[in-house]
Amino acid sequence: MPDNLEHLTTQERLLEVNKALNNGMFVQVRRMLHQFPPEDVALILESSPQSERKSLWQLTDAEQQGEILEELNEDARDSILALMDTENLVAATEGMDTDDLAYVLGGLNDSEYQDVLAQMDAQDRQRLEQALSYPEDTAGSVMNTDTITLRPDVSVDVVLRYLRLKGDIPAGTDALYVLNKNDELLGEVPLASLLTCDPAASVAEVMNHNAESIPVGMEDSEVAKIFERRDLISAPVVDDHNKLLGRITIDDVVDIIREDADHTMMGMAGMDDDEDTFAPVLKSTKRRTIWLTVNLGAALLAASVSNMFEATISEIATLAILMTIVPSMGGIAGNQTLALVIRGLAVGHIGDSNAKTLIWKEVAIGLLNGFIWALLVAVAVVIWKGDVNIGYVIAGAMFINLSIAGLAGVSIPLLMKKFNIDPALAGGMALTTITDVVGLFSFLGMATIFLRA
Amino acid sequence: MPDNLEHLTTQERLLEVNKALNNGMFVQVRRMLHQFPPEDVALILESSPQSERKSLWQLTDAEQQGEILEELNEDARDSILALMDTENLVAATEGMDTDDLAYVLGGLNDSEYQDVLAQMDAQDRQRLEQALSYPEDTAGSVMNTDTITLRPDVSVDVVLRYLRLKGDIPAGTDALYVLNKNDELLGEVPLASLLTCDPAASVAEVMNHNAESIPVGMEDSEVAKIFERRDLISAPVVDDHNKLLGRITIDDVVDIIREDADHTMMGMAGMDDDEDTFAPVLKSTKRRTIWLTVNLGAALLAASVSNMFEATISEIATLAILMTIVPSMGGIAGNQTLALVIRGLAVGHIGDSNAKTLIWKEVAIGLLNGFIWALLVAVAVVIWKGDVNIGYVIAGAMFINLSIAGLAGVSIPLLMKKFNIDPALAGGMALTTITDVVGLFSFLGMATIFLRA
Numbered sequence: 056m057p058d059n060l061e062h063l064t065t066q067e068r069l070l071e072v073n074k075a076l077n078n079g080m081f082v083q084v085r086r087m088l089h090q091f092p093p094e095d096v097a098l099i100l101e102s103s104p105q106s107e108r109k110s111l112w113q114l115t116d117a118e119q120q121g122e123i124l125e126e127l128n129e130d131a132r133d134s135i136l137a138l139m140d141t142e143n144l145v146a147a148t149e150g151m152d153t154d155d156l157a158y159v160l161g162g163l164n165d166s167e168y169q170d171v172l173a174q175m176d177a178q179d180r181q182r183l184e185q186a187l188s189y190p191e192d193t194a195g196s197v198m199n200t201d202t203i204t205l206r207p208d209v210s211v212d213v214v215l216r217y218l219r220l221k222g223d224i225p226a227g228t229d230a231l232y233v234l235n236k237n238d239e240l241l242g243e244v245p246l247a248s249l250l251t252c253d254p255a256a257s258v259a260e261v262m263n264h265n266a267e268s269i270p271v272g273m274e275d276s277e278v279a280k281i282f283e284r285r286d287l288i289s290a291p292v293v294d295d296h297n298k299l300l301g302r303i304t305i306d307d308v309v310d311i312i313r314e315d316a317d318h319t320m321m322g323m324a325g326m327d328d329d330e331d332t333f334a335p336v337l338k339s340t341k342r343r344t345i346w347l348t349v350n351l352g353a354a355l356l357a358a359s360v361s362n363m364f365e366a367t368i369s370e371i372a373t374l375a376i377l378m379t380i381v382p383s384m385g386g387i388a389g390n391q392t393l394a395l396v397i398r399g400l401a402v403g404h405i406g407d408s409n410a411k412t413l414i415w416k417e418v419a420i421g422l423l424n425g426f427i428w429a430l431l432v433a434v435a436v437v438i439w440k441g442d443v444n445i446g447y448v449i450a451g452a453m454f455i456n457l458s459i460a461g462l463a464g465v466s467i468p469l470l471m472k473k474f475n476i477d478p479a480l481a482g483g484m485a486l487t488t489i490t491d492v493v494g495l496f497s498f499l500g501m502a503t504i505f506l507r508a
Numbered sequence: 509m510p511d512n513l514e515h516l517t518t519q520e521r522l523l524e525v526n527k528a529l530n531n532g533m534f535v536q537v538r539r540m541l542h543q544f545p546p547e548d549v550a551l552i553l554e555s556s557p558q559s560e561r562k563s564l565w566q567l568t569d570a571e572q573q574g575e576i577l578e579e580l581n582e583d584a585r586d587s588i589l590a591l592m593d594t595e596n597l598v599a600a601t602e603g604m605d606t607d608d609l610a611y612v613l614g615g616l617n618d619s620e621y622q623d624v625l626a627q628m629d630a631q632d633r634q635r636l637e638q639a640l641s642y643p644e645d646t647a648g649s650v651m652n653t654d655t656i657t658l659r660p661d662v663s664v665d666v667v668l669r670y671l672r673l674k675g676d677i678p679a680g681t682d683a684l685y686v687l688n689k690n691d692e693l694l695g696e697v698p699l700a701s702l703l704t705c706d707p708a709a710s711v712a713e714v715m716n717h718n719a720e721s722i723p724v725g726m727e728d729s730e731v732a733k734i735f736e737r738r739d740l741i742s743a744p745v746v747d748d749h750n751k752l753l754g755r756i757t758i759d760d761v762v763d764i765i766r767e768d769a770d771h772t773m774m775g776m777a778g779m780d781d782d783e784d785t786f787a788p789v790l791k792s793t794k795r796r797t798i799w800l801t802v803n804l805g806a807a808l809l810a811a812s813v814s815n816m817f818e819a820t821i822s823e824i825a826t827l828a829i830l831m832t833i834v835p836s837m838g839g840i841a842g843n844q845t846l847a848l849v850i851r852g853l854a855v856g857h858i859g860d861s862n863a864k865t866l867i868w869k870e871v872a873i874g875l876l877n878g879f880i881w882a883l884l885v886a887v888a889v890v891i892w893k894g895d896v897n898i899g900y901v902i903a904g905a906m907f908i909n910l911s912i913a914g915l916a917g918v919s920i921p922l923l924m925k926k927f928n929i930d931p932a933l934a935g936g937m938a939l940t941t942i943t944d945v946v947g948l949f950s951f952l953g954m955a956t957i958f959l960r961a
Contacts, residue, residue, distance in 0.1 A: 069859060398785075
């Protein structure tokens, strides 16, 4: 085992830890886990199967356990919480930032949560209850309360002396906030300004009046967009009366961005974004059931469409062989449009003012695609099967299905958005069902009309 | 039109701009565009169809055009660059950060680029050529060179006086870097420390020795992981000899995270993540062709599998009706596993040490899923078609296909990763092809063996 683990990547660290664990070298494992920063230990825990996770947790540094817990994803957090008793947990979470504390305790059931609350000191309990009073996924639920505030009439020199006396500035602080006597936000003074301005100036003279303040009820993904657009490092959070409640820092925003992206990507495949990479088999299987059930419904619906044309199929077996091509192409073309629109909605490109333009554009692409692929597939089929009439039928069905795919790909997510359904979750399944049904119906329907003797 | 546009969301702003533009109120539009910050103007341009985009660009503030350009996505940037002559462009990009400059000029063809280069001032040109010398998607290509550096032996007091004299600290600076005489990085001094420490102390005494430094050749998504894990705001970039080359700031990292997420999400649907939401119809159609071509190949392959069983299908038409169910369920189940593994690889959960555990886990889920869905589908089919033998056949095929789907869903991305193929791009198509072929082959194959008279 290398003596200096500092320059290893996390995967290499994981390998070392696993090697030592499998060889029963618990003292070594403990030494390594104590040496790594908590975020790396969290990643190692997430990357370990359930059984090893337990042994590893027992070997972590008790001092670090709180910080490790706050870095874990929900599933892994829950599996660790199950190993801790109330006393452990209270000790581990002492002095934690409110937003992190809310996250960690969010994994407890009601009675466990009450137990922990009862053992916490009064101030922490009050801060926590405050933090939990904001709805999930709003600015309030991700903010911290560790702001440094100033009055506008003091001089910068006084501020500098105050900071030196205080001796410590919370992590992620890039500005101090200026409040009037009613605690209303007047502006902010960046740390950089404090270092460059004339110390004789007053806070009011050096402060930035246009501080981007975040309403406490704003959705967290909106907050992330503002941070991204304005290149912010932190921003003050205010209530309806412009009173300062706390601040949001970029590290929390990065987590929001990552979670939103995960949610979209996993959701499109019918998965929960909280799913642990190493969740137990039974739990995973159960979770994946919903989507498979929905899909079975969609598949049976498609089969019942084919069933309407049983007579035609039994007369011309070639139709059965070719009938999967049109739905397949429709699904792909529709999904391309769907992905573009979901991304556009997420980034904020699409609204009432340009939805029509987008619909026309995607329908035009659908028609053009329909024309091109109708031609190509017809040629391929005529060459393969030597039957010109089947070529006509598949061309017609392909044109219809790709046109509908374009229309469905753009209108499904727009409609879902209107009804507050997440298009990333349900859009793909809805789209594929439409392109399957339309594809089969148009192909087999036209075949019944034109090809039957 | 409201007089105060400050409190509108970007979508509302877009609506106002469009209304004014459509009514020919160009003076109003110009006034609005001059009033908005450049990042909002960029979003408005991206959200506008090609024709309007041109008119809008002519009405933007010439002073802002550089900043607007650097905020645009690639496609929109290119459509705007086509409207600018060399002189315009040189004026707009003057004094831009090197990484942004490299991005903007990256949209030019070689001769245009040489023209711009020839008209730039010598210092900017040198900085640009330096920036462009680093491979795309590495730390070097996203870093800035606007670092403030210190020597270890000066006192904090001297540093404070120097900063006050300088009067300006670059945006996103949270630390100054300490170098020895050979320009090698010794550590960093956070701005917060400068404000809280004893001014009589030396830089060496207050500096942080464990500054997380980024090797210039590191992949940008690795850089993003480090920023995320360590909650960094900026980090120094060094060469192989620990010499300071520049710094990376969190705003660039946020862009990397967003782009990587976009790339995965769009890539899984067979789309280019640079695709403009309002790209021209012909351009979009052309871009989407590759994926549709690949899919046509896959669909024809699946059809050729069915073709092998033409005799069976023409004898029992019910098979044709049911034959799409098994591939469809396999595709969904396999894609669930695939999404989990792609996410796990991206986050860094999966490596050599735990790949085997993951494969076994997903195969176990596949077998369990196979068993459950074989039973359910068989029951549904027997009730629907009243034929117990077809129930046996579809149950067998479902079990085989879902087991294979689990195995393929986990091994395809792991194999692709080994061969440096992006699993987000090609994984889904490869998986669906396998589940289609295996699904059809097992269902029709078993039907041929067991059901033919």
